[in-house]
Amino acid sequence: MRAVIMHGPGDVRVEDVPTPELVEPTDAIIRVDAACICGSDLWPYRGISPVKRPSRMGHEYIGVVEQVGSEVRDIRVGDFVVGSFMASDNTCEICRAGYQSRCIHVVGMGSIGTQAEYARIPWADGTLVKVTGDITPERRRSLLAASDVLGTGWFAAVAAEAGPGKTVAVVGDGAVGLLGVLAASQLGAERIIAMSRHADRQALARRFG
Ligand SMILES: [Zn+2]
Incomplete structure (x- = not known):
């Protein structure tokens, strides 16, 4: 092969x-x-x-x-x-x-x-x-x-105790960071702050929550 x-x-x-x-x-x-x-x-x-x-x-x-x-x-x-x-x-x-x-x-x-x-x-x-x-x-x-990246971002959001009533800051807008945003959103975080220098990734971060 x-x-x-x-x-x-x-x-x-x-x-x-x-x-x-x-x-x-x-x-x-x-x-x-x-x-x-x-x-x-x-x-x-x-x-x-x-x-x-x-x-x-x-x-x-x-x-x-x-x-x-x-x-x-x-x-x-x-x-x-x-x-x-x-x-x-x-x-x-x-x-x-x-x-x-x-x-x-x-x-x-x-x-x-x-x-x-x-x-x-x-x-x-x-x-x-x-x-x-x-x-x-x-x-x-x-x-x-x-x-890989979803599981890693999800693990980070769980470890940070993201959830209802919480504000979550995600440092970095790579694949893991973006899926950390998605995971925090799915876990019910009230406010999610994504730190990013890239317009296209910021758009994805917004879409993910
Ligand atoms: Zn084992």
């Missing part, structure tokens, strides 16, 4: 690599429908963080399940799924406390690389969320944002 590999700052290539196979009985293999570029992909691209060796890229993804391991119970072949950027069992003490990104079995999906035709998803039942209904192009874009 083809996959995106970063060789160094500014040097990103699409190359042929082995197609992933099931390794653990809790794994799934998905055909990646869409993946996107995270702001954190840009740090090594711009040379801000080091690239020590050629590395697979991508940790935000949606796709269709092609295979599941023998211990996968909730996710089925053919399911359309959104996956988290951090694979987690969703059953351990840390997951149950709401910190799935620090699961005792966590696997950062960036180490696997989802900017590829296929991806192996560890802890499929804990990591993947099945989506039902029509997958329109517009919905596809929204679902892709749920893979």
Whole structure:
């Protein structure tokens, strides 16, 4: 299959690599429908963080399940799924406390690389969320944002105790900040202040609440 590999700052290539196979009985293999570029992909691209060796890229993804391991119970072949950027069992003490990104079995999906035709998803039942209904192009874009930036913005809004009667300030108008605005709005915050220097992002912030 083809996959995106970063060789160094500014040097990103699409190359042929082995197609992933099931390794653990809790794994799934998905055909990646869409993946996107995270702001954190840009740090090594711009040379801000080091690239020590050629590395697979991508940790935000949606796709269709092609295979599941023998211990996968909730996710089925053919399911359309959104996956988290951090694979987690969703059953351990840390997951149950709401910190799935620090699961005792966590696997950062960036180490696997989802900017590829296929991806192996560890802890499929804990990591993947099945989506039902029509997958329109517009919905596809929204679902892709749920893979990382929505969860991160939502977590921040919950941690800040955004809710009815509260005023919330969101510092920064990147994808996570904008979805922090959306999350605070959904959680019922009375007033949301977005700090932004970009007119187009300010328009989105207003739309999101
Ligand atoms: Zn866990």
